[in-house]
């Protein structure tokens with residue numbers, strides 16, 4: 001377990017203060033899925049550690065009391081993710097996994113996804129799916145290429161944090177695994193606001209299971 005030194009704590013404090021100024025709410029299901037993922041990866045002790053550091057940084061939160069259907073600032077799950085990453089020394093791979101776990105372990109996500117009869121329908125429904133979870137930004141379907149087996153999605157959202165891009169890549173990968181019924185999914189972020197593009201664009205490649 002990584003030691004969070006004073007300098008890192010100061011950086012986190014500053015970053016969370018910046019995040020909290022950004023308006024935009026998400027379903028507490030998102031925050032809850034982060035907590036479930038932390039528990040899965042680091043145990044109950046891990047959840048307690050995140051809670052402790054959040055409190056120390058000036059953002060006390062009771063992580064065991066988060067429901068699914070409420071709305072809170074989306075800065076909360078992002079802050080919790082950043083704090084967890086520092087405590088446990090998480091890499092981008094762990095953040096990606098957080099996105100995957102959010103879909104894998106969410107009943108709401110599974111219920112929603114069950115409604116889709118085909119990947120193409122799910123693709124077209126992406127904007128509505130986004131609206132179920134976020135009161136800001138959007139998720140736009142751009143291209144569905146059946147022949148070459150890839151699809152393109154675009155998200156527009158406030159400049160929260162680059163870790164959200166990685167989280168979303170994991171999230172989209174797991175949704176694609178569900179709707180295509182295959183583990184052979186590759187998601188690339190081909191355009192990104194943090195690299196100077198006007199939006200974030202994800203290309204999802206799939207191949208049928210042999």
Ligand SMILES: [Zn+2]
Nearest residue numbers: 165192193200
């Ligand atoms: Zn991005």
